[in-house]
Amino acid sequence: MRTPEEKAKSTLRRHRDEVAIKKQTKIAKQQNHGDPQNNKDLKNPHRFNKRHAMDCGNPQCGLCGNPRKVSKDKLTNQEKKLFQDVDAQNNRHSNGSQTSKDTE
Secondary structure (H helix, E strand, C coil): CCCHHHHHHHHHHHHHHHHHHHHHHHHHHHCCCCCCCCCHHHHCHHHHHCCCCCCCCCCCCCCCCCHHHHCCCCCCHHHHHHHCCCCCCCCCCCCCCCCHHHHC
């Protein structure tokens, strides 16, 4: 027999899985993944247990794939942040461009 602690852990795990599946199903419905009668993802929502609704599954996709493998010659967003000029003070209340007061 399971102890009450083990039973509580198992119940909590199953609850978290169900909540995650419901969230991914809601996202899939909002993004119009097609007709619910013809869409296998919405017919069988447990497909979202270990897969996100917005993951197209294409490794060449810029959002789903590895950015290093999709475009080898370009920098990733994280690398662009790393190499940007930190010493220059930018106006934080606009689009980040330098004003004439900042350049003086």
